[in-house]
Amino acid sequence: MEITKDLTIPKLFYAQAERFGKGRVAMREKEFGIWRPITWQDYLDNVKAIALGLVRLGLKPGDKVSIIGVNRPEGLFAEMAVLCAGGVGVWLFQESLMEEVRYIIDHSDTKFFFGEGQEEVDKGLSILEACPKLEKIIWDDPKGMRNYTLDTLMSLKEVRELGRELDREQPDLFKELVHQGAGADTALLFYTSGTTSLPKGVLLTHYNMLSMGKNLMTVDPCEPTDDYVSYLPFAWIGEQMMSISCGLQIGYTLNFPEDPETAQENIREIGPHVMFAPPRMYEQMTRSVQVKYLDATWSKRKAYEIASKIGYKLANMRFKKQPIPWYWHILGWISYYGVLRKLKDHLGLSRVRNAYTGGAAMGPDHFRFFHALGVNLKQIYGQTEVAGIAVVHRTGDIKFDTVGFPIPDTEVDITEDGEIIVKSPSVFQGYFKNPEATEKALQDGWLYTDDKGFIDEDGQLVVFDRSKDVMTLKDGRPFSPQYLETRLKFSPYVLESWVVGHERDYITAVICIDYSVVGNWADEKKLTYTSYHELSQKSEVCDLVQKQIAKANEDLPEPARVRRFVNLFKEFDPDDDELTRTRKLRRAFVEKRYAPILDALYSDRDHVHLDMTINYEDGRQSHVKTDLQIRTLDVAEDKPAPERSVN
Amino acid sequence: MPTETGDFKENPDENEVPLLELKDVHMRFGKVNALQGVSLKIQKGEIHSIIGPNGAGKTVMLNCINGLYRPQEGDVFYNGERINHLSPHRRAQLGMARTFQKVEVFGGMSVLDNIRLGRHLHFKSGILSGAVYAGKTSREEIEHREFIESHIIDLLEIEHIRHQPVGMLPYGLQKRVELGRALALEPELLILDEPLAGLNLEEVEDMARFIIDVNEEPRWRVTCLLVEHDMGVVMDLSAQIFVLNFGNMIVDGTPDEVQAHPEVIKAYLGEEDLYATRR
Numbered sequence: 001m002e003i004t005k006d007l008t009i010p011k012l013f014y015a016q017a018e019r020f021g022k023g024r025v026a027m028r029e030k031e032f033g034i035w036r037p038i039t040w041q042d043y044l045d046n047v048k049a050i051a052l053g054l055v056r057l058g059l060k061p062g063d064k065v066s067i068i069g070v071n072r073p074e075g076l077f078a079e080m081a082v083l084c085a086g087g088v089g090v091w092l093f094q095e096s097l098m099e100e101v102r103y104i105i106d107h108s109d110t111k112f113f114f115g116e117g118q119e120e121v122d123k124g125l126s127i128l129e130a131c132p133k134l135e136k137i138i139w140d141d142p143k144g145m146r147n148y149t150l151d152t153l154m155s156l157k158e159v160r161e162l163g164r165e166l167d168r169e170q171p172d173l174f175k176e177l178v179h180q181g182a183g184a185d186t187a188l189l190f191y192t193s194g195t196t197s198l199p200k201g202v203l204l205t206h207y208n209m210l211s212m213g214k215n216l217m218t219v220d221p222c223e224p225t226d227d228y229v230s231y232l233p234f235a236w237i238g239e240q241m242m243s244i245s246c247g248l249q250i251g252y253t254l255n256f257p258e259d260p261e262t263a264q265e266n267i268r269e270i271g272p273h274v275m276f277a278p279p280r281m282y283e284q285m286t287r288s289v290q291v292k293y294l295d296a297t298w299s300k301r302k303a304y305e306i307a308s309k310i311g312y313k314l315a316n317m318r319f320k321k322q323p324i325p326w327y328w329h330i331l332g333w334i335s336y337y338g339v340l341r342k343l344k345d346h347l348g349l350s351r352v353r354n355a356y357t358g359g360a361a362m363g364p365d366h367f368r369f370f371h372a373l374g375v376n377l378k379q380i381y382g383q384t385e386v387a388g389i390a391v392v393h394r395t396g397d398i399k400f401d402t403v404g405f406p407i408p409d410t411e412v413d414i415t416e417d418g419e420i421i422v423k424s425p426s427v428f429q430g431y432f433k434n435p436e437a438t439e440k441a442l443q444d445g446w447l448y449t450d451d452k453g454f455i456d457e458d459g460q461l462v463v464f465d466r467s468k469d470v471m472t473l474k475d476g477r478p479f480s481p482q483y484l485e486t487r488l489k490f491s492p493y494v495l496e497s498w499v500v501g502h503e504r505d506y507i508t509a510v511i512c513i514d515y516s517v518v519g520n521w522a523d524e525k526k527l528t529y530t531s532y533h534e535l536s537q538k539s540e541v542c543d544l545v546q547k548q549i550a551k552a553n554e555d556l557p558e559p560a561r562v563r564r565f566v567n568l569f570k571e572f573d574p575d576d577d578e579l580t581r582t583r584k585l586r587r588a589f590v591e592k593r594y595a596p597i598l599d600a601l602y603s604d605r606d607h608v609h610l611d612m613t614i615n616y617e618d619g620r621q622s623h624v625k626t627d628l629q630i631r632t633l634d635v636a637e638d639k640p641a642p643e644r645s646v647n
Numbered sequence: 648m649p650t651e652t653g654d655f656k657e658n659p660d661e662n663e664v665p666l667l668e669l670k671d672v673h674m675r676f677g678k679v680n681a682l683q684g685v686s687l688k689i690q691k692g693e694i695h696s697i698i699g700p701n702g703a704g705k706t707v708m709l710n711c712i713n714g715l716y717r718p719q720e721g722d723v724f725y726n727g728e729r730i731n732h733l734s735p736h737r738r739a740q741l742g743m744a745r746t747f748q749k750v751e752v753f754g755g756m757s758v759l760d761n762i763r764l765g766r767h768l769h770f771k772s773g774i775l776s777g778a779v780y781a782g783k784t785s786r787e788e789i790e791h792r793e794f795i796e797s798h799i800i801d802l803l804e805i806e807h808i809r810h811q812p813v814g815m816l817p818y819g820l821q822k823r824v825e826l827g828r829a830l831a832l833e834p835e836l837l838i839l840d841e842p843l844a845g846l847n848l849e850e851v852e853d854m855a856r857f858i859i860d861v862n863e864e865p866r867w868r869v870t871c872l873l874v875e876h877d878m879g880v881v882m883d884l885s886a887q888i889f890v891l892n893f894g895n896m897i898v899d900g901t902p903d904e905v906q907a908h909p910e911v912i913k914a915y916l917g918e919e920d921l922y923a924t925r926r
Contacts, residue, residue, distance in 0.1 A: 032800070143860075262806055
C-alpha cells in the first residue's frame with residue numbers, strides 16, 4: 001500500500017485486517033505455556049470494540065489516552081483503538097515512578113488511562129487527584145482487582161461491551177471513524193527520557209510514522225511471513241517503529257513473550273527474522289555467552305575458541321572488504337556448522353536476517369562479536385524526533401565506527417559546529433507545550449539533533465556523542481566517554497561503567513559489577529558475601545575488576561587509559577534518576593550525586609566515605625553509609641599490562 | 648480501593664459447623680507435655696493464625712491436624728467428622744494441604760513436576776490406562792496441566808522457572824513452589840507452617856499477597872491456618888489468632904483482642920516485641 005499524505009495508521013490497519021482476515025496470524029502471545037495465535041480478524045474485532053467503547057465514554061478526536069503496561073496484545077489493541085477513534089496515544093514506561101507518571105499524565109492532558117493490572121492501576125489512582133483532566137482508568141488483568149470499586153475504574157471487558165453495544169446501534173460508525181482524519185494529524189505523543197532535563201513530549205503524525213517505516217523497509221525489506229518478537233517497551237520509539245510503522249505495513253507476525261522474565265527463552269522459541277534492540281540487549285547476550293564459556297568444559301572451550309577465531313578473522317576481512325580466499329570459506333563453513341550455528345540458535349538469532357541496534361553507542365568489541373557469529377548486526381542512528389531512525393548500515397557495507405547511510409527521502413548534514421542535522425518526511429511536529437525547545441530543535445524543516453558527528457570519506461555518518469558528553473583529554477584531544485564505557489562493559493564482570501576525565505589529568509571510572517556473574521565467580525572462589533554492596537567491595541573482586549580494566553586499557557592510547565577506579569556499592573538505576581528509562585547514563589546527575597567519589601578519584605586517597613539515600617520503585621527509601629575502595633592502575637605507555645594496587 | 652483484607656466473611660455464624668475443630672487435644676512425648684488440652688475452631692473462609700514463642704508447640708499442633716502425630720487424648724474433627732484415626736494421605740484426600748517450615752520439595756525435579764505431584768490425588772486413571780496413555784488418560788492429563796498453568800503458575804508468577812529443577816532455585820522461589828504444590832491439591836484447608844521464614848522483604852510481601860489471593864479469590868476461597876513469627880503480617884492477614892504458650896492456649900481472638908491481652912504481651916517478653924516486624 002502506498003504511503004500518501006492522506007493515509008493514517010487506522011486506515012492502513014483497516015485495509016490490512018480486511019486483506020488478511022481470518023487466514024493470517026497477526027500476533028501470537030504465549031500464555032499458560034502455549035503460544036496462542038490472534039488473527040487479523042481477532043485484532044480488528046478487539047480494536048473495534050475498544051475504539052467504540054472509548055467513543056461511548058466520550059473520547060473526542062485529539063484527546064490523549066495514556067497506556068502503561070508490559071508488551072501484550074491488549075496494549076496494542078488499546079493503542080490502535082485510540083488511534084481509530086481519532087485520539088492520540090501516549091505510552092508510559094511500565095516501571096515509571098509515580099512522579100513520572102503524574103508529570104506525563106498531567107502534561108499531556110490525558111483523558112483516559114489504560115493500566116494493565118493492579119500495579120498500574122495503583123499508579124493511576126495515586127495521581128488521580130493531581131490530574132483533574134483524567135476521567136477514567138481502564139484495566140485489563142483482574143488479578144488483585146477484586147476489591148477495587150471506585151467509579152473512575154472500568155475493566156477493559158466493560159469497555160468492549162460498551163463498544164459492542166454502540167456497534168449494534170450504529171453499525172457503520174467504526175468504519176466512518178477509521179476513514180476520517182489525514183496523515184498530518186497527530187497520532188502519538190512520546191515522552192523522551194532526556195539525559196538532562198524533564199521529559200519532552202514529541203508529537204508525531206501518522207505520516208511521520210508510516211513514511212519512516214516505508215523508508216526503512218525499502219532498505220531492508222521484510223516479508224509478511226516474518227516473525228518479530230515484541231518485548232521492549234512500547235514507550236520506546238524503536239518498538240513502535242517495528243510493531244506499528246513497519247509491522248503494519250508488511251503484516252508480519254508480532255510475538256509477545258509470556259512474561260518479561262521469559263523474553264530471552266521465548267525469543268529462542270520464535271526465532272525472529274528481524275530484531276531491533278538497544279545495545280544493552282546485545283551486551284547481555286554477549287555476556288551470557290562469555291559466562292557460559294567460563295563454565296564450559298575444556299573441550300567445549302577449545303572448540304569455541306577456534307571457531308570464534310575463524311569467525312573473527314572472516315568478519316574482519318568482510319569489514320575491510322578484502323577478498324576472502326577459498327580456504328577461509330571452508331574454515332568458515334566448518335566453524336559455522338560445528339559451533340557458531342548452535343550458539344546463534346541459543347541466542348535466538350538463528351533466523352535473523354537483520355538485527356539493528358540503536359539508541360546508544362555500541363562498542364566495537366560487541367559489534368565484532370556478533371559479526372563473527374555470522375549475525376548481520378547493523379547500527380542505526382535516529383531519535384524519537386524522526387519517528388525512529390534516519391541512518392542505517394547497508395548489508396555488506398558495515399563499519400563498526402559508523403552508523404551507515406541515510407535511509408531514502410532523508411538528508412543528513414553537519415553544521416559548522418559539527419552538529420548533526422536531519423531532514424525527512426518523518427521529522428516531528430514539535431514538542432508538546434514547549435515552543436522554545438521546538439524552535440531550537442526545528443529550523444527550516446531541519447531537525448537539530450544536538451549530537452556531534454561527521455561524515456567520513458565513504459559518506460557514512462559517524463556519530464560522536466551527545467554534544468555535552470564529549471570530553472577533552474589532557475592532550476587536548478576530544479574523546480567519547482561512551483567509547484571507553486562500552487570497552488569496559490565488554491568484560492562479563494562489568495555491568496555498567498561511568499568514565500570521567502573531561503579536562504582532568506587522567507581518566508577514572510566508576511564500575512557497577514554484574515551481580516550474578518561476579519557472584520558465581522565468588523562462589524567458585526569460596527568467597528562469602530551477603531549483598532551486592534559487600535561483594536563489590538571485596539578486595540578479590542576489586543582485583544578482578546582491575547584486571548579487566550587493565551585488559552581494556554591495552555589497546556588504548558595512554559591519555560585515554562583508565563587510571564583510577566572504584567566499584568560502586570549498587571547498580572545504576574532509573575529509579576534513582578541515574579539512568580534514563582532507556583538506560584542511558586545521566587552524566588550531569590551522577591556527577592552531582594557522586595561528587596564525593598569524583599573528589600576522591602582525583603585525590604590520592606585510597607577510599608571514599610559515602611552517606612546517601614536510595615529510592616525504590618514503590619516509594620520507599622533507604623539510607624546508606626559506606627566506605628568504598630579506590631584502586632590505581634599503572635597506565636604508562638611502554639608497559640601496558642602489569643597493574644599495581646594501592647592496598 | 649482495597650477493603651480490609653482477610654475476612655470476606657465478616658461474621659462467621661457461631662452455629663455453623665467449623666471446618667476444623669480440635670477438642671481438648673493432649674500430646675506427650677515421654678514426660679514432655681507438648682500440648683496440654685488444646686481446643687481450636689477454624690471456620691470456613693477465614694485466615695486463622697497460631698502464634699507463640701519457640702517451643703510453644705505450634706508445629707506439634709499442625710502435625711496433629713494433618714495426621715503426622717496421633718494425639719493421646721482429645722479429638723480432631725474435620726467438617727464435623729472425627730478424623731483421629733485417619734492417616735495423612737487420607738486427610739489430604741479430605742482437602743487438607745500443608746507446606747513446611749523448612750521447604751520439603753523434590754530438588755531434582757522440575758517446578759512443573761513438583762506441582763504435578765500435588766495434583767496426583769485428582770488423577771482418576773490407573774496404572775494400566777496410564778501405561779497406554781491414550782484417549783481419556785491423556786485428556787485428563789491435559790486438563791490437569793491446564794489447571795496448573797492457568798491457576799497456579801499464573802497466580803504464583805513462576806512462568807520463568809517452570810522447567811527448572813527446584814533444587815537450583817533460590818529459597819524464596821522454592822517456598823513458592825511448595826505453596827504451588829499444596830494448591831495443586833485444590834485444598835479446602837491450607838496449613839502453612841512459617842511460610843515467610845527466611846524470606847527477604849520483597850518475598851515476604853509477595854507471599855503475603857499470594858496468601859490473601861488464595862483466601863479471597865472466588866476461584867480459591869481456601870481457609871488458611873497459618874503459623875508465623877512475622878507479627879506485622881500475622882496481624883494484617885488474620886481474622887483470628889490463636890496464641891499458644893508451652894502447650895496451653897492463652898487466647899484465641901481477633902488481632903485487636905490478642906494485642907491487648909496481658910499474658911500475650913508477657914509471653915512475648917515486652918510490649919514492643921509483639922508489634923515488631925521486619926518493616
